[in-house]
Amino acid sequence: xxxxxxxxLFSRLFDGLDDPGRLAIETLEGKRISYGDLIARAGQTxxxxxxxxxxxxxRVAAQSEKSVSGLVLYxxxxxxxxxxxxxxxxxxxNELDYFITxxxxxxxxxxxxxxxxxxAIARKVDAKVETLGADGKGSLTEAxxxxxxxxxxxxxxxxxxxxxxxxxxxxxxxxxxxxxHDNLASxxxxxxxxxxxxxxxxxxxxxxIYHTHGLFVASNVTLFARASMIFLPKxxxxxxxKLMARASVLMGVPTFYTRLLQSPALTKESTRHMRLFxxxxxxxxxDTHRExxxxxxxxxxERYGMTETNMNTSNxxxxxxxxxxxGHPLPGVTVRVTDPETGKELPRGTVGMIEVEGPNVxxxxxxxxxxxxxxxxxxxxxxxxDLGKIDDKGYVHILGRGKxxxxxxxxxxxxxxxxxxxxxxxxxxxxxxxxVPHADFGEGVTAVVVCNKDAGVxxxxxxxxxxxxxxxxxxxxxxxxxxxLPRNAMGKVQKNILRxxxxxxxxKTK
Ligand code: AMP
Numbered sequence: 001x002x003x004x005x006x007x008x009l010f011s012r013l014f015d016g017l018d019d020p021g022r023l024a025i026e027t028l029e030g031k032r033i034s035y036g037d038l039i040a041r042a043g044q045t046x047x048x049x050x051x052x053x054x055x056x057x058x059r060v061a062a063q064s065e066k067s068v069s070g071l072v073l074y075x076x077x078x079x080x081x082x083x084x085x086x087x088x089x090x091x092x093x094n095e096l097d098y099f100i101t102x103x104x105x106x107x108x109x110x111x112x113x114x115x116x117x118x119x120a121i122a123r124k125v126d127a128k129v130e131t132l133g134a135d136g137k138g139s140l141t142e143a144x145x146x147x148x149x150x151x152x153x154x155x156x157x158x159x160x161x162x163x164x165x166x167x168x169x170x171x172x173x174x175x176x177x178x179x180x181h182d183n184l185a186s187x188x189x190x191x192x193x194x195x196x197x198x199x200x201x202x203x204x205x206x207x208x209i210y211h212t213h214g215l216f217v218a219s220n221v222t223l224f225a226r227a228s229m230i231f232l233p234k235x236x237x238x239x240x241x242k243l244m245a246r247a248s249v250l251m252g253v254p255t256f257y258t259r260l261l262q263s264p265a266l267t268k269e270s271t272r273h274m275r276l277f278x279x280x281x282x283x284x285x286x287d288t289h290r291e292x293x294x295x296x297x298x299x300x301x302e303r304y305g306m307t308e309t310n311m312n313t314s315n316x317x318x319x320x321x322x323x324x325x326x327g328h329p330l331p332g333v334t335v336r337v338t339d340p341e342t343g344k345e346l347p348r349g350t351v352g353m354i355e356v357e358g359p360n361v362x363x364x365x366x367x368x369x370x371x372x373x374x375x376x377x378x379x380x381x382x383x384x385x386d387l388g389k390i391d392d393k394g395y396v397h398i399l400g401r402g403k404x405x406x407x408x409x410x411x412x413x414x415x416x417x418x419x420x421x422x423x424x425x426x427x428x429x430x431x432x433x434x435x436v437p438h439a440d441f442g443e444g445v446t447a448v449v450v451c452n453k454d455a456g457v458x459x460x461x462x463x464x465x466x467x468x469x470x471x472x473x474x475x476x477x478x479x480x481x482x483x484x485l486p487r488n489a490m491g492k493v494q495k496n497i498l499r500x501x502x503x504x505x506x507x508k509t510k
Pocket of ligand 1: 212283284308386401
């Protein structure tokens, strides 16, 4: 499969396909799409793109609910040599205005209900608009139905762009991460090996397809392995547990696992047919890892990646999957931990900035050469913004985003350390530690805690339990018990929202 004349990801995925009748995708409604069908539909859609004036290198933006036609659109855009730009379905017109005017696509695909609003934005950059609904129908698929399935895949080099994914941008403007054909292909091929994917695998695909996890990791890995996926419109724990009887792999964000654990139907028996549970995109609590193992007999395999880098590290398939760690660098990827100020590499076990280098690392931020320069070291390492350490067995541990570091009275406080202490307390489900402005200390360490109802957890009980376990400067000055933490669609706790919510609690502290 790898003797490639054309480095286009589409060619790398499908050239040399020897069994076009093999099942690629099935849906809950019972639709079964073979590899041959998928290639043909991508051909029809690529012809529609070309007829709408999409040329190699042009961006094709899409905001539509998850559907097989949405996945076909991604494959078609790549096949046509265009740059696919998926957009979170939660984005408002105001936000879309930024993405569309920044990326200047030549075509925007969206739900019919938004065609008018998006049309007005698209006109500003001379982009055409086609529609695609959650049912997979719209002007795009109507045109594709009438188009030829023959399409000559456009030749691309390894470094040509296949996609731009905007980062979630919790601080400042969202940036477009430019991903090349080889960034995507090399990473997926390495995961196929690392996670032992074969054509016997059946993936439960319940992730959104506007994010690197569901679009690239889940879909590309399945297709490279000639495996199949059960394509779900959204996460539904009951449906997923039922499907486990005939599936082999689930890829999820940590909230999938915590929510599946709430179902009594999750047992050793119901997961017996499964061989692999992968978690990523946000930290999986060590407790969740242990509870999952106790209930199902499976150790969740946690991996670490980001929009800009695809996947960087993974716990081993055969070796120990360590709760709370994200494993070793994938083959070809180098991870180092440096002093955030000087960039000097730090000894093992020391906490610092995680930097990454390898074929997985993106080509820079779209139209932001200055920003790109500041995020890379001169020797090509990308500064991830994640703080962490590498332990003596070579496992990488993530201790939070650099911007989440709390500096109180001049001392660095790593939120994860305090969160782990709090999470270990009886009755506590999870916690988030943030720094908020404090008149004396610069920032005051503040804990926001979610606990079981009736567990009797209070500010006083948390502070009492921490007393003597943490240095004074690390002790939270306030603890708030809440019902839940704010999370985005990928399950990440939105600490920026918490910082805003509690921003003035120490304002009057003297
Ligand atoms: P995104 O670009 O949306 O995929 O977010 C990437 C960020 O998610 C990383 O920089 C990490 O901060 C976080 N992340 C991803 N995977 C993990 C993980 N397994 N554990 C902890 N944080 C993670």
